[in-house]
Amino acid sequence: MLVNVKGKNIEITNAIRKHTEKKVEKLEKYFKEIKSAVVNLKVEGSKHIAEVQLEGDGITIRGEERRATDMYGAIDLVVDKLETRVKKFKDRRFGRGVEKGPKEKESFRAAQTEAVEVQVEEDFPHIVKTKRFNLKPMTPDEATMEMELIHHDFFAFINAETGVMNVVYKREDGNYGLIEPI
Secondary structure (H helix, E strand, O other), X not given: OEEEEEEEOOOOOHHHHHHHHHHHHHHHHOOOOOOEEEEEXXXXXXXXXXXXXXXXXXXXXXXXXXXXXXXXXXXXXXHHHHHHHHHHHHHHHHOOOOOOOHHHHHHOOXXXXXXXXXXXXXXXXXXXXXXXXXXXXXXXXXXXXXXXHHOOOEEEEEEOOOOOEEEEEEOOXXXXXXXXXX
């Protein structure tokens, strides 16, 4: 796995780089399809922030930690979160030791995103980022799993059953909602 460590407002020392690589690479034992990891380490005031995005075989898994008091702690906590997510995904995807067929595997492929920054100088809230991605057919349950993997509150997808774009979202009560057009 290729691990790319970047820093903002922090110098990435060899010790931090080696610690990060060691921690992130341990995720391979749970999920062999991970090809690369991008790790962004930031310091904002007294906050140490670690963001990790894992990619491989069309799947994207993202995690973030903002509550740590030091950078090593932030790295450890975000990797622990990702480890939990990867285990959960692997259990859902492969079930009790029985792997799903190629058609089910293909529907789990996460969309490749391309971020485009937009500069607008106005005094009210505005769109500052646009993401474009391919919508792939999947079931609402599969879309919910994808949403959890990228750690977002919503996920847009093409419903494989209806062929129409839908959105799943996380509700405040911990359950999920599905938005379908009329």
